[in-house]
Amino acid sequence: MTEEKVESTAPVPNFDGGETDRKLAIICSKGNLDMAYPGLVLGNAALGEGIEVHLFFTFWGFDMITKKRMNNLKLTPLGNTAMHMPQGLGGVPGVTAMATAMMRKQIEAVGVPEVPDFLEQIVASGGHLWACKMSADMMKLEKDDLYDAVEGIINASDFIEIADGAQLLFI
Amino acid sequence: MTTATINGSEVHVDAEGFLTDYDEWTEELAQVLAANIGIELTDEHWDVIRFLREDFPRQGETATIRRTSTVGGFDTKRLFVLFPKKPAKKMAYIAGLPKPRGCV
Numbered sequence: 001m002t003e004e005k006v007e008s009t010a011p012v013p014n015f016d017g018g019e020t021d022r023k024l025a026i027i028c029s030k031g032n033l034d035m036a037y038p039g040l041v042l043g044n045a046a047l048g049e050g051i052e053v054h055l056f057f058t059f060w061g062f063d064m065i066t067k068k069r070m071n072n073l074k075l076t077p078l079g080n081t082a083m084h085m086p087q088g089l090g091g092v093p094g095v096t097a098m099a100t101a102m103m104r105k106q107i108e109a110v111g112v113p114e115v116p117d118f119l120e121q122i123v124a125s126g127g128h129l130w131a132c133k134m135s136a137d138m139m140k141l142e143k144d145d146l147y148d149a150v151e152g153i154i155n156a157s158d159f160i161e162i163a164d165g166a167q168l169l170f171i
Numbered sequence: 172m173t174t175a176t177i178n179g180s181e182v183h184v185d186a187e188g189f190l191t192d193y194d195e196w197t198e199e200l201a202q203v204l205a206a207n208i209g210i211e212l213t214d215e216h217w218d219v220i221r222f223l224r225e226d227f228p229r230q231g232e233t234a235t236i237r238r239t240s241t242v243g244g245f246d247t248k249r250l251f252v253l254f255p256k257k258p259a260k261k262m263a264y265i266a267g268l269p270k271p272r273g274c275v
Contacts, residue, residue, distance in 0.1 A: 010175035011188035012207045013264055015257050041274055048236055050256030111237060112275045121237065124247035 023052040025163035027170045031063030033073040033103055033115075039171045040118045047125040054166065055122070056159050057150075058132035061171075062139060065131060065147040070116050074100045116147065123149040130154050130162065178203045189264055193227065196267030205265045212265070216253055219245055223266040233268040235259055237275050 024046045028039040039061075043053045063069040077083040077099050078090035089095055104114075113121060123129065131146055133155040143153060154162070175184050182195045188207075190196055201220060205212045212220070222243040226234045236259050240247045254261040259271050 008175070008177045008203065008207070010177050010182070010184045011186065013187040013189065013260070015208055015261060015264075044275060048257065048259050110275075111235075111273065113237065113241075118275075121240070121247055125236070125251060 021052070021165065023054075023163075023166040025054045025056065025159075025166040025168050027056045027058060027168070028061035028064055029059050030171060031060035031069070031073060033075040033100060035171065036061075036064050036073055036115050037107070037112070039169070040115070040122065041112070042169065043127055044118070044122050044125065047122065047127050052166075053122070053127040054130060054162055055127060056130045056132060056154075056163075058135050062131065062135045062141070064115055065119070065129060065150050066139075066141060067145060067147060070119075070147060071114070073115060075103045119147055119149065128162075130159060132156075132159075185269075189269060190267035191269070193267065196224070200267065201265050204267070208261060208264065210254065210261065210265065213253075215249070216265075219243070219250065219253065219262060220266045223262055223268060227266075227268050232273070233259075233263045233266075233271040235271040235273040235275060238273070 024043065026039045026043050028036070030036065039055060043055055046053050057065045063073055074096055076090060076096045077085055078087070078096075080090070081087075083090070083099070107114075112118070119129065129147065129150045131150050131153045133153050136142065136153045143150070146153075173184060173186075174181055176182075177200055180195070180197070180200060182200070183191045185191050190200075202212060205216070210216065219239065222239065222245070223234055226238070226242065234243065236247060236250060239245050239250060239262070250258045250262070263270050
């Protein structure tokens, strides 16, 4: 193969160049359907670039990894001016369900998985999932209540240790 | 885009070295491209590369990891083993395709 390399005049992509111990830690603190995705998309993209990724789920973000809730995240137009509809409409019964269904369809249309499938892909790509201890205690949830691939329920200082040297995102 | 010679064949490549003309790719070239980035192609690699090649004309873009796994039926974990660190880009490079455009 070395002979063939010598004959080549084409550049070779520098896939491993600039390789560092780059690391990304993302704090997922929201449980709305729309706010679940930024962390998942970015974490997944980072894994695809060979970066070590840790996702820490806290407070409302716990819904993303709670077995009973993770399939049922919602989007509400209430208080969200970017939905461009009269604010009063957001409180009308059924509007949240409608907005949620619409968004799910749009997400599916662009080939992006549902939250549980997305977590599965992230774990298969080498990502690490962590649950916040304080949130678990407040919500009276235990490891068994959480998505199986969550590696542990850890406290804030544990997370700070894990995030040592990482770039940090709070979502 | 420039012209380069790889293993005796004249091909078009972009600034990074990705082939830019779908039809200029051959299996022999793929061997060289793979070797360039330290990958020795096994049957398992070939299955993935062939899927990417077949999928591209249908979709008009290179399959992402997600698509390779859901449509191609390849295990995500294995893709990271076969094409370490940056599977999507390495797969595309060997298959003579552009980098995937999709986010997921």
